[in-house]
Amino acid sequence: MKLKQVRFLSLALIIVSAFIAWPAHAAKKVRVITTLTDLADFTRNIGGDHVEVFSLATGIEDTHGVPMKPSFVPRMNKADLMVLVGFGLEHAFLPALLEASKNPHIQYGSAGYVDCSKGITPLGVPKSTDHSAGDVHPYGNPHVDLDPVLAKTIVQNIYDALVATAPEYQADFTQNRDAYLAKLNAKITEWQALAKPLKGVKFVSYHEEWLYFARRFGMQAFDTIELKPGVDPTPRHIQQLISTMKAEHVPIVVREPQFPEKVPKLVAEQTGATLVKLPIMPGGVPNTDTYIEMMDYILHTLHAAAPKQP
Numbered sequence: 001m002k003l004k005q006v007r008f009l010s011l012a013l014i015i016v017s018a019f020i021a022w023p024a025h026a027a028k029k030v031r032v033i034t035t036l037t038d039l040a041d042f043t044r045n046i047g048g049d050h051v052e053v054f055s056l057a058t059g060i061e062d063t064h065g066v067p068m069k070p071s072f073v074p075r076m077n078k079a080d081l082m083v084l085v086g087f088g089l090e091h092a093f094l095p096a097l098l099e100a101s102k103n104p105h106i107q108y109g110s111a112g113y114v115d116c117s118k119g120i121t122p123l124g125v126p127k128s129t130d131h132s133a134g135d136v137h138p139y140g141n142p143h144v145d146l147d148p149v150l151a152k153t154i155v156q157n158i159y160d161a162l163v164a165t166a167p168e169y170q171a172d173f174t175q176n177r178d179a180y181l182a183k184l185n186a187k188i189t190e191w192q193a194l195a196k197p198l199k200g201v202k203f204v205s206y207h208e209e210w211l212y213f214a215r216r217f218g219m220q221a222f223d224t225i226e227l228k229p230g231v232d233p234t235p236r237h238i239q240q241l242i243s244t245m246k247a248e249h250v251p252i253v254v255r256e257p258q259f260p261e262k263v264p265k266l267v268a269e270q271t272g273a274t275l276v277k278l279p280i281m282p283g284g285v286p287n288t289d290t291y292i293e294m295m296d297y298i299l300h301t302l303h304a305a306a307p308k309q310p
């Protein structure tokens, strides 16, 4: 992190903390900062009235590059827990914010640093350790939260951290977690049924966002519009992509909200595929304020875009 950036954020801590405070009644609550909106939704579901949750992302951002706002710093300074996805997903913005927060409880390695990838085996771990080409997935693919079964591991990691921080609320946390997991399990059964016509269906997305999702629901992540994760497409790559998509009859192009529509639209038009815009976290498109609403939206949209059987 650049020194200038640290100074700017540190100054912001002093100035903004005078104006932004957590609500007074929140004194006895566990203060939780999450990087993404799905983590915030899980935390609210488990924590109920005992937590005060703030998400750095609003839902429309690139999960790799949530813009750093000075107002984040005083909030992080007072936080009990910092909840993140992990596998390096937040590497471009979180370390700088943690440093500026000057909060020893939530630094990397501290009990309040809640890495939700714990217990999950990553896909797509690069064989080479040379990251000079600008790959943003150096520790494997970090987009685990789009698999609702892996989301249960994330929920458990958040639950464990809440119990460790506020053991006096353990009974409530346990009850809330169990109720949420029961709801999620029922939904997973519903989503599996919706995904039946999607079995084996190939799709192209802008970013390599859907590996875990595709594995869960039996879809095939054919290729990406990006040259590689975090690297813009070249005209040559797009030409090759269009010709292989035509040859392989790839019927769906997925655009994530953080990327412009132009290239995905061109690829869909040139190949005759259906273009769908899918959120990658709650709030990415309207009416997806919770994780369950978001997954509902994703499964229903893909279901509607699935090729019809003759």
Ligand SMILES: [Zn+2]
Pocket (backbone or CB within 6 Å): 064, 136, 137, 142, 143, 207, 208, 209, 229
């Ligand atoms: Zn990524």
